[in-house]
Amino acid sequence: MAVAFLGVSGTEPTARADDAVALRSLGSEPTVTVFGASWCSACKSLEKDLRERDIPFSLVDVDQNPRAYDVAKRATGKSVVPLSSVAKSEDEITWFVGADADGIEKAYKQ
Numbered sequence: 449m450a451v452a453f454l455g456v457s458g459t460e461p462t463a464r465a466d467d468a469v470a471l472r473s474l475g476s477e478p479t480v481t482v483f484g485a486s487w488c489s490a491c492k493s494l495e496k497d498l499r500e501r502d503i504p505f506s507l508v509d510v511d512q513n514p515r516a517y518d519v520a521k522r523a524t525g526k527s528v529v530p531l532s533s534v535a536k537s538e539d540e541i542t543w544f545v546g547a548d549a550d551g552i553e554k555a556y557k558q
Contacts, residue, residue, distance in 0.1 A: 478556050485510050491529055495507065501549065501553050526545050
C-alpha cells in the first residue's frame with residue numbers, strides 16, 4: 449500500500465523530509481528509508497528484496513529509534529512495520545505500508 453504525500457493531499461498531513469529524522473540528505477537520487485525491527489520477518493524479507501534489486505536504503509530500527517518511528521507512524525497513520533519511504537524532494541515523499549518491494553522499486557526508479 450503506497451501513501452503519497454506530495455505537498456498537501458486532501459486532508460492528509462504533509463510528510464516533510466525535515467520532519468523525518470531518519471532520512472539522509474536528499475541529493476539527486478531518491479532516498480529510500482525502511483523503518484523495521486530485528487524481530488520482523490517481513491522487514492528482513494523487504495531488506496533482502498531491495499538489496500537484490502540494487503536499491504540503496506537506510507534502515508531505521510524502530511525499537512532503537514522510536515522518535516523516527518513516530519514520524520513514520522504520523523505520516524502514514526499506521527503502527528506497523530515495515531514502513532518505508534521514497535523521498536525525491538522535501539515535498540515529494542511516498543510512503544509504503546508493508547513489504548512492498550515492487551512499489552518501492554517503481555517509486556525509486558520513476
